[in-house]
Amino acid sequence: MSAVLDQQSATVAADTPIIELRNLSRRFEKKLDFAGKLAKRLGAPVREETVHAVDRVNLSIRKGEVVGLVGESGCGKSTLGRMVAGIMPPSEGTVLWRGQDVRSLNPAEAREAKLRTQMIFQDPYASLNPRMRVEDIVGEAPQFHGLVPARGFDTYVDEQMRRAGLDPAFKKRYPHQFSGGQRQRIGIARALAVKPEFIVCDEAVAALDVSIQAQILNLFMRLRQELDLTYLFISHDLSVVEHLSDRVVIMYLGRVVEQAPAEQVFARANHPYTVSLLSAVPRIEARKRAFTTVQGEIPSPLNPPSGCHFHPRCPHAHERCKVEVPALKEIAPGHFSACHLNDRA
Amino acid sequence: MSDVTLDKAPVAPKEETPFRRFVSEFMASKIAVGGLLVFSIIVVVALLAPWIAPQNPYDLGQIDIMDGRLEPGEVGGSGITHWLGTDDQGRDMLSGIMYGLRISLTVGAGSALIACLVGASLGLLAAYAGGRTDTVIMRLVDLQLSFPTILAALMILAFLGKGIMNVVIALVIVEWAYYARTVRGSALVERRREYIEAAQCLALPTRRILFRHLLPNCLPPLIVVGTIQVARAIALEATLSFLGLGVPITEPSLGLLIANGYEYMLSGKYWISFYPGVALLVTIVSINLMGDHLRDVLNPRLKK
Amino acid sequence: MTATLEVRDLQTHFFTRAGVVKAVDGVSFTVGRGKVLGLVGESGSGKSVTGFSIIGLVDAPGRVVGGQILYQGRNLAKISEEEMRQLRGNRIAMIFQDPMMTLNPVLRVDTQMIETVLAHEKVDRETARQRARDALGMVGIPSPDERLKSYPHQFSGGMRQRVAIAIALLHRPELIIADEPTTALDVTIQGQILAEVQKLAATTGTSLIWITHDLSVVAGLADDIAVMYAGRIVEEGEVSAVLDAPLHPYTVGLIGSVPSRNKRGEPLRQIPGMTPSLLKLPAGCAFRSRCARADEVCLQEPALFDLRPGQRARCFHPHLEEVAA
Numbered sequence: 001m002s003a004v005l006d007q008q009s010a011t012v013a014a015d016t017p018i019i020e021l022r023n024l025s026r027r028f029e030k031k032l033d034f035a036g037k038l039a040k041r042l043g044a045p046v047r048e049e050t051v052h053a054v055d056r057v058n059l060s061i062r063k064g065e066v067v068g069l070v071g072e073s074g075c076g077k078s079t080l081g082r083m084v085a086g087i088m089p090p091s092e093g094t095v096l097w098r099g100q101d102v103r104s105l106n107p108a109e110a111r112e113a114k115l116r117t118q119m120i121f122q123d124p125y126a127s128l129n130p131r132m133r134v135e136d137i138v139g140e141a142p143q144f145h146g147l148v149p150a151r152g153f154d155t156y157v158d159e160q161m162r163r164a165g166l167d168p169a170f171k172k173r174y175p176h177q178f179s180g181g182q183r184q185r186i187g188i189a190r191a192l193a194v195k196p197e198f199i200v201c202d203e204a205v206a207a208l209d210v211s212i213q214a215q216i217l218n219l220f221m222r223l224r225q226e227l228d229l230t231y232l233f234i235s236h237d238l239s240v241v242e243h244l245s246d247r248v249v250i251m252y253l254g255r256v257v258e259q260a261p262a263e264q265v266f267a268r269a270n271h272p273y274t275v276s277l278l279s280a281v282p283r284i285e286a287r288k289r290a291f292t293t294v295q296g297e298i299p300s301p302l303n304p305p306s307g308c309h310f311h312p313r314c315p316h317a318h319e320r321c322k323v324e325v326p327a328l329k330e331i332a333p334g335h336f337s338a339c340h341l342n343d344r345a
Numbered sequence: 346m347s348d349v350t351l352d353k354a355p356v357a358p359k360e361e362t363p364f365r366r367f368v369s370e371f372m373a374s375k376i377a378v379g380g381l382l383v384f385s386i387i388v389v390v391a392l393l394a395p396w397i398a399p400q401n402p403y404d405l406g407q408i409d410i411m412d413g414r415l416e417p418g419e420v421g422g423s424g425i426t427h428w429l430g431t432d433d434q435g436r437d438m439l440s441g442i443m444y445g446l447r448i449s450l451t452v453g454a455g456s457a458l459i460a461c462l463v464g465a466s467l468g469l470l471a472a473y474a475g476g477r478t479d480t481v482i483m484r485l486v487d488l489q490l491s492f493p494t495i496l497a498a499l500m501i502l503a504f505l506g507k508g509i510m511n512v513v514i515a516l517v518i519v520e521w522a523y524y525a526r527t528v529r530g531s532a533l534v535e536r537r538r539e540y541i542e543a544a545q546c547l548a549l550p551t552r553r554i555l556f557r558h559l560l561p562n563c564l565p566p567l568i569v570v571g572t573i574q575v576a577r578a579i580a581l582e583a584t585l586s587f588l589g590l591g592v593p594i595t596e597p598s599l600g601l602l603i604a605n606g607y608e609y610m611l612s613g614k615y616w617i618s619f620y621p622g623v624a625l626l627v628t629i630v631s632i633n634l635m636g637d638h639l640r641d642v643l644n645p646r647l648k649k
Numbered sequence: 650m651t652a653t654l655e656v657r658d659l660q661t662h663f664f665t666r667a668g669v670v671k672a673v674d675g676v677s678f679t680v681g682r683g684k685v686l687g688l689v690g691e692s693g694s695g696k697s698v699t700g701f702s703i704i705g706l707v708d709a710p711g712r713v714v715g716g717q718i719l720y721q722g723r724n725l726a727k728i729s730e731e732e733m734r735q736l737r738g739n740r741i742a743m744i745f746q747d748p749m750m751t752l753n754p755v756l757r758v759d760t761q762m763i764e765t766v767l768a769h770e771k772v773d774r775e776t777a778r779q780r781a782r783d784a785l786g787m788v789g790i791p792s793p794d795e796r797l798k799s800y801p802h803q804f805s806g807g808m809r810q811r812v813a814i815a816i817a818l819l820h821r822p823e824l825i826i827a828d829e830p831t832t833a834l835d836v837t838i839q840g841q842i843l844a845e846v847q848k849l850a851a852t853t854g855t856s857l858i859w860i861t862h863d864l865s866v867v868a869g870l871a872d873d874i875a876v877m878y879a880g881r882i883v884e885e886g887e888v889s890a891v892l893d894a895p896l897h898p899y900t901v902g903l904i905g906s907v908p909s910r911n912k913r914g915e916p917l918r919q920i921p922g923m924t925p926s927l928l929k930l931p932a933g934c935a936f937r938s939r940c941a942r943a944d945e946v947c948l949q950e951p952a953l954f955d956l957r958p959g960q961r962a963r964c965f966h967p968h969l970e971e972v973a974a
């Protein structure tokens with residue numbers, strides 16, 4: 001069954017990105033209720049509110065890469081991740097899977113592409129169906145899609161659990177009988193069971209204790225090597241992203257503001273937002289230091305600032321920033337940034 | 346690499362399933378267990394009525410009008426001791442109540458089950474599909490719930506006519522909305538949980554996600570509402586029959602028995618109405634005792 | 650140095666159906682005037698229960714079953730409910746992870762703050778309002794006059810947390826217990842709040858107990874640190890001493906697993922296994938099942954040994970060899 005895409009991947013040039021996003025946007029409309037509609041009819045200045053959760057994002061990810069996606073809460077990371085995983089339709093723009101628009105795929109190919117992209121979630125409690133046994137959580141999809149013959153089913157589930165670091169002896173148990181870290185492993189086994197190539201990790205270690213977090217991060221890195229996986233690693237924790245990403249994408253209020261190889265971002269951040277983000281991260285090396293601060297609040301995405309969204313908090317903001325949206329430009333090989341300051345030099 | 350070492354799962358003494366935990370928590374309340382016990386006895390009595398009742402109250406051959414309105418404990422012409430007396434037709438009240446329970450329970454549970462199937466499916470669909478489907482279904486629910494139940498049931502029966510089947514239909518029509526609203530409420534919460542997104546990532550079809558993933562997680566409030574609705578359905582059926590619009594006179598339910606004895610209440614022949622009334626009360630209270638405790642046990646917010 | 654608070658051998662247990670949970674089992678520490686104590690540990694290690702015990706807010710089935718909580722020579726574990734209420738929110742304040750534990754959603758911020766002032770002090774309303782205004786200004790809320798008229802839901806999460814902190818500051822308490830107040834916030838907002846708090850501790854002489862699981866926050870904020878594991882303090886000392894030369898294998902593992910302490914792309918150093926259930930703690934050292942140095946000696950229960958000046962660890966085989974360079 002996977003022959004369709006395997007064949008196709010052979011014919012596609014080797015440097016075609018595994019996933020490419022072109023001008024991808026997602027809006028959420030907050031519908032007016034009855035009173036609102038009535039008020040609007042009568043000429044009151046109410047309007048349907050729109051959140052630009054993701055605003056014209058371009059991104060391509062090569063096979064085997066780990067791309068870290070960073071930003072403050074509500075900036076659209078999860079929404080982007082869901083669109084990449086194919087469980088939320090974009091408002092505009094296209095998602096290309098191995099160079100092909102996912103909307104142009106026939107149903108069999110579309111299902112195949114969907115299975116090849118899996119997600120690992122933040123909440124180890126809400127991400128597992130509490131009424132299913134571990135073996136069903138892990139085995140349901142492979143069985144349903146006929147990825148394993150009925151006879152090999154048991155050993156297949158065992159193998160998936162073992163690979164994620166779980167003892168198969170516990171496959172008859174329910175999620176509530178496991179600890180947070182173990183549940184996260186179950187989620188990983190579930191994703192791996194459908195033989196994905198691309199994994200979206202949405203804050204996958206945020207809810208875990210430090211010592212458990214290290215175990216799960218190590219598991220991600222080991223699996224990447226063993227199974228040749230590609231990751232979109234969403235996190236608000238810069239130190240985690242720094243540790244395992246090849247490339248880092250920084251988002252602010254729905255837009256990508258900077259994108260560069262990981263060393264570059266942490267050594268030579270260009271965008272003022274990235275700079276302040278980096279300076280706000282508490283470091284274990286720093287003792288009794290004065291915490292530096294980014295001024296101001298995260299603005300409401302319902303009513304984002306004009307021009308450069310960051311201008312009310314930016315120490316370098318000037319007139320142009322209030323009116324003109326800065327474009328994402330390449331300022332060094334592979335290093336992109338969206339700031340008007342780069343036009344001055 | 347040490348992360349290859351398998352994590353040891355917590356040692357649970359017995360294989361603890363959600364069901365086992367539920368049972369042990371339910372059993373923790375003496376009142377609820379009492380309710381369950383009484384209700385079980387009532388069900389057994391109703392089921393075994395043809396074998397344990399002194400008389401078949403539907404068999405006119407066994408009834409002698411000369412035994413009419415005997416007091417509790419009197420011995421009738423046929424030699425039967427009427428522990429709860431007889432009605433004006435000479436029917437043994439104890440037997441009448443046992444058979445009446447059969448009708449009441451069947452109508453109550455049957456209508457609740459059908460209403461649950463209909464309501465739960467519609468509620469699930471409304472929550473998952475959203476948009477216009479949701480609006481249409483929920484407007485129907487609002488309409489249904491804004492109507493006084495008894496009035497709606499009376500109107501439906503006035504249109505359909507008497508009969509057990511018609512009572513069931515009327516009860517389903519007035520009750521499905523409670524189930525729909527309950528299921529939609531919990532499904533709206535559950536569908537936002539990440540395990541539903543995970544199921545979508547796994548390319549499972551919508552029908553499977555609805556019934557294998559979403560529905561089982563909406564069951565707890567449904568069970569609570571179901572229990573309470575059974576009690577309500579029984580009471581409603583009794584009311585309808587009491588008002589003469591319910592079951593036919595040949596197969597009297599508890600409500601009809603009460604109605605039959607009503608006119609003798611004031612002349613001191615209390616038992617014709619009183620004992621069926623007690624039976625009805627005990628049935629409904631025992632169900633509600635279970636329902637109240639179920640609500641506590643199944644409410645996730647009360648758990649740690 | 651005079652101590653603001655001294656906790657001695659505190660024991661708080663929960664009497665559950667499944668058995669006795671010894672959430673806090675013999676915890677002792679001292680918070681000096683104007684000092685910040687960082688209380689760190691994994692979830693379930695007993696940090697919050699320690700905080701709740703101090704201000705007498707342990708919920709049933711829990712109870713402080715032993716030890717002393719000495720504040721100004723009085724044992725808080727023994728005083729009456731009424732005396733405790735007088736201290737709470739006045740001399741000792743608590744800030745929670747969820748600011749809505751402090752804020753009332755249906756009351757305007759000014760109403761809540763003024764009531765709080767009037768609850769413990771006999772001043773007129775206008776003075777109380779002035780105090781509320783100043784407190785909001787102190788935690789960095791812009792245009793406090795306007796903000797006083799808002800309801801809690803009109804604030805963002807970070808602002809709400811600041812209001813909660815401002816309320817805690819109203820009576821210039823001597824001690825603030827902060828339970829993960831920035832954990833749910835974004836780094837930039839966390840940075841702002843940490844900066845304000847740091848300034849406060851330095852200028853007002855207020856002592857702080859800062860509960861968190863984030864070692865990096867403690868590193869920048871605290872003077873002293875106490876590391877908890879399974880209801881006990883396993884290591885304590887000055888922040889730089891403990892973070893630069895940890896003694897207990899658990900602390901060593903915890904610091905080692907912080908990503909920035911590892912080489913990029915290499916596997917992180919990790920502590921194997923997981924936290925044991927408090928219901929069935931193994932005999933002897935509670936960390937035994939996860940500890941690489943464990944041997945038969947560890948079947949005995951280790952005491953908190955004085956190992957270096959001002960640094961103590963509950964371990965028979967501490968990392969003494971790796972002396973800070």
Ligand SMILES: Nc1ncnc2c1ncn2[C@@H]1O[C@H](COP(=O)(O)OP(=O)(O)OP(=O)(O)O)[C@@H](O)[C@H]1O
Binds near residue numbers: 051053072073078
């Ligand atoms: N289903 C939805 N309906 C309406 N608005 C939504 C929906 N999903 C997301 N949004 C809005 O889109 C924006 C981005 O949301 P998203 O969940 O992607 O943020 P995030 O960066 O992942 O934040 P966090 O770190 O808090 O999870 C937010 O303003 C959010 O309120």
Ligand SMILES: Nc1ncnc2c1ncn2[C@@H]1O[C@H](COP(=O)(O)OP(=O)(O)O)[C@@H](O)[C@H]1O
Binds near residue numbers: 663695711
């Ligand atoms: N109400 C309660 N009933 C039973 N056990 C409790 C209760 N509250 C806390 N505990 C237990 O006390 C221990 C410490 O909890 P806590 O102090 O909240 O941990 P944390 O370090 O995450 O703040 C945990 O094992 C927890 O399960």
Ligand code: SF4
Binds near residue numbers: 309312314316317321
């Ligand atoms: S465009 Fe202007 S406001 Fe935006 S980051 Fe650059 S300097 Fe700051």
Ligand code: SF4
Binds near residue numbers: 898
């Ligand atoms: S006492 Fe023993 S088991 Fe406990 S931490 Fe020290 S070496 Fe490890």
Ligand SMILES: [Mg+2]
Binds near residue numbers: 077202
């Ligand atoms: Mg998110």
Ligand SMILES: [Mg+2]
Binds near residue numbers: 696697828829
């Ligand atoms: Mg806590």
